[in-house]
Amino acid sequence: MKAVIYHNPMCGTSRKTLDILREEGADPEVIEYMKTPPSREELKxxxxxxxxxxxxxxxxKEPLAEELGLTRDDVTDDEVLDAMMEHPILINRPLxxxxxxVVLARPQDKVRDIL
Known part of the structure; x- marks a missing residue:
């Protein structure tokens, strides 16, 4: 099975999710989204x-999210996406x-839902 993981190797949940993909026989394409972020259209x-x-x-939980006002109740999807394009650290992982x-694999076992 082919899989694409938007991965941050510094994140324990992301590393565990990648391990699950490999253990389950998936052939993961690993995209380190901090180096190569998805386009706005891809992410949407x-x-x-x-x-x-x-x-x-x-x-x-990223302090930048609060600094940019993205935790407000009235924030729009467009505002969030714009911020993610400028600051990929705001993209929760692993996707x-x-x-x-597609799943946001938090917790990592959630990835099994799409295998």
């Missing part, structure tokens, strides 16, 4: 396939896509 499409909003995909769907 991934979130749509996952059934989540950009706000759901925001790494709200995994297969032919069966």
């Amino acid at each position: 499409a991934l979130y749509e396939r996952a059934g989540i909003t950009p706000r759901d995909g925001l790494r709200a 995994v896509a297969t032919d069966k769907g």
Whole structure:
């Protein structure tokens, strides 16, 4: 099975998710999104396939999210996506896509839903 993981090797959950993909026989394409972020359109499409909003995909624990006002109740999806394009650290990870769907694999075992 082919899989694409938007990965941050510094993140334990991301590393564990990658291990699960390999253990389950997936052939993961690893995209280190901090070095090669997805385009705005790609990210929006991934979130749509996952059934989540950009706000759901925001790494709200990142101090920059609060500094930029992205934790406000009235923040729009466009504002969140714009910030993610400028600051990829705001993209929560790992985001995994297969032919069966897309998940934000938090916790990492959630990736099994699309294998």
